[in-house]
Amino acid sequence: MAPQLTGAPGSAAAAGGASAALKPQFHHYHHHRLPARHHHHPSLLSKLAFWSVCSLSLLLAFLLLSPSSSSSPASRATDSPRRSLHASPATASYGGAAWEKKVRASARVRRANGGRAGLSVLVTGAAGFVGCHAAAALRRRGDGVLGLDNFNDYYDPALKRGRAALLARAGVYVVDGDIADADLLAKLFDVVPFTHVLHLAAQAGVRHALVDPMSYVRANVAGLVALLEAARAADPQPAIVWASSSSVYGLNSHVPFSEHDRTDRPASLYAATKKAGEEIAHVYNHIYGLSLTALRFFTVYGPWGRPDMAYFFFTRDILAGRPITVYESSGGGAHQTTISRDFTYIDDIVKGCIGALDTAGKSTGSGGKKRGPAPFRTYNLGNTSPVPVTQLVDLLEKMLKVKAERRIVKMPRNGDVPYTHANISLAQRELGYRPSTDLQTGLKKFVRWYLEYYNPELAVKQKQHGSSSGKASRGRNGSTSSAR
Ligand SMILES: O=C(O)[C@H]1O[C@H](OP(=O)(O)OP(=O)(O)OC[C@H]2O[C@@H](n3ccc(=O)[nH]c3=O)[C@H](O)[C@@H]2O)[C@H](O)[C@@H](O)[C@@H]1O
Numbered sequence: 001m002a003p004q005l006t007g008a009p010g011s012a013a014a015a016g017g018a019s020a021a022l023k024p025q026f027h028h029y030h031h032h033r034l035p036a037r038h039h040h041h042p043s044l045l046s047k048l049a050f051w052s053v054c055s056l057s058l059l060l061a062f063l064l065l066s067p068s069s070s071s072s073p074a075s076r077a078t079d080s081p082r083r084s085l086h087a088s089p090a091t092a093s094y095g096g097a098a099w100e101k102k103v104r105a106s107a108r109v110r111r112a113n114g115g116r117a118g119l120s121v122l123v124t125g126a127a128g129f130v131g132c133h134a135a136a137a138l139r140r141r142g143d144g145v146l147g148l149d150n151f152n153d154y155y156d157p158a159l160k161r162g163r164a165a166l167l168a169r170a171g172v173y174v175v176d177g178d179i180a181d182a183d184l185l186a187k188l189f190d191v192v193p194f195t196h197v198l199h200l201a202a203q204a205g206v207r208h209a210l211v212d213p214m215s216y217v218r219a220n221v222a223g224l225v226a227l228l229e230a231a232r233a234a235d236p237q238p239a240i241v242w243a244s245s246s247s248v249y250g251l252n253s254h255v256p257f258s259e260h261d262r263t264d265r266p267a268s269l270y271a272a273t274k275k276a277g278e279e280i281a282h283v284y285n286h287i288y289g290l291s292l293t294a295l296r297f298f299t300v301y302g303p304w305g306r307p308d309m310a311y312f313f314f315t316r317d318i319l320a321g322r323p324i325t326v327y328e329s330s331g332g333g334a335h336q337t338t339i340s341r342d343f344t345y346i347d348d349i350v351k352g353c354i355g356a357l358d359t360a361g362k363s364t365g366s367g368g369k370k371r372g373p374a375p376f377r378t379y380n381l382g383n384t385s386p387v388p389v390t391q392l393v394d395l396l397e398k399m400l401k402v403k404a405e406r407r408i409v410k411m412p413r414n415g416d417v418p419y420t421h422a423n424i425s426l427a428q429r430e431l432g433y434r435p436s437t438d439l440q441t442g443l444k445k446f447v448r449w450y451l452e453y454y455n456p457e458l459a460v461k462q463k464q465h466g467s468s469s470g471k472a473s474r475g476r477n478g479s480t481s482s483a484r
Pocket residue numbers: 204205206244245246247296297298299300308309310311325326327339340341389411416417418
């Protein structure tokens with residue numbers, strides 16, 4: 001992918017229009033409630049009652065479903081808690097012949113894929129990290145791809161716009177809308193008979209759940225239900241592959257983590273909402289015959305990554321000469337001497353996503369009714385070789401040629417788990433998943449992208465001299481503005 005993109009600034013429509021508009025009617029009702037009981041003005045009163053019921057239902061619907069995410073919703077992942085600027089479903093604009101034409105063109109299959117019919121895939125969270133790479137890979141294969149993303153400001157929306165611009169150049173249209181917008185989803189399924197949904201829209205990030213817990217419920221629970229509702233009502237019903245998380249293993253200490261291990265002891269609200277998603281998916285598979293595949297991603301990293309993840313903001317802070325906080329184990333567990341992650345490179349994850357789409361059996365329902373059993377699958381997508389976070393920092397120092405100022409602290413109780421390690425034999429067997437990128441190789445690609453995107457002068461210098469002065473200059477776009 002061409003790395004140098006400057007994204008247009010993101011726009012998140014302000015929420016609250018619907019509820020604000022309803023307020024006066026609500027007050028009006030209370031003002032006139034007494035006369036209503038005495039039957040003085042029956043027609044006026046029935047009107048008032050009607051509007052009041054409408055107001056309350058809309059307000060309730062708004063509170064329950066409003067603003068989740070398409071990529072990674074909710075509020076900005078900054079150190080200072082801040083309410084999100086969600087795109088309100090009520091304010092989204094779509095429809096019309098030109099819009100439908102664009103949607104259809106993007107979702108149209110270009111080329112059959114190795115003898116099998118090409119897929120037509122709705123990718124939610126397409127302006128997110130994994131979504132952007134997966135959508136581009138599907139398009140390269142000739143599949144039809146339509147993206148959906150709400151471009152929320154959990155982290156710098158300019159990065160999301162940059163990813164969407166990249167997809168636009170590849171012929172993938174990313175609809176600016178929210179997975180909680182039932183009308184929009186119904187419309188999309190109406191316009192395109194999607195064969196598959198790759199559902200990657202979510203509120204990601206483990207530690208941010210302490211700051212904005214409701215954003216996780218809105219995106220990962222209410223948003224998922226909204227998507228599944230639309231999918232079960234669609235005709236034909238698509239098969240759904242979606243992003244769960246390695247974090248569902250929580251306090252599990254049996255390593256490497258296998259799909260058969262316990263997932264009933266999450267350590268964070270994020271993990272709990274992903275686990276809830278897995279249970280909710282089972283319901284839709286059971287009642288409506290939706291084909292459902294959950295992929296448990298293990299700490300995915302790479303170019304165009306998420307600025308709220310440690311490898312990304314460590315890079316930014318090391319270059320800016322700022323200290324980084326590295327957690328060490330508080331001790332006590334079986335393998336808790338070093339905090340480690342099974343870091344998995346983006347290209348490997350994308351191959352796993354595509355393997356899951358290609359092998360997903362069909363949904364069996366139609367018209368909202370189940371006609372027979374449909375596949376229900378869960379796979380780990382990891383790298384199978386955990387690396388201590390301290391070693392990640394060593395590698396970054398070497399690649400950036402800057403010494404990190406490390407502040408070593410005991411891991412706080414912030415939802416993080418000390419260790420992850422995937423057993424991938426099931427994905428290997430059934431999806432043909434074979435990760436092939438070690439952390440050193442993948443991180444090099446990330447660092448190259450990071451420098452070209454945020455700090456092109458330093459990138460050139462490093463390329464020319466094979467070394468930097470050791471004193472990194474500040475990034476063009478991002479060193480200080482990206483959120484974490
Ligand atoms: O595997 C997953 O399922 C999850 O992977 C990541 O979560 P995490 O592995 O915690 O990744 P980071 O937040 O980038 O943290 C990586 C490591 O750095 C450590 N860390 C983090 C932040 C910090 O300031 N210092 C520090 O040492 C963490 O404890 C962790 O061991 C993603 O953020 C989640 O969205 C994803 O679902």
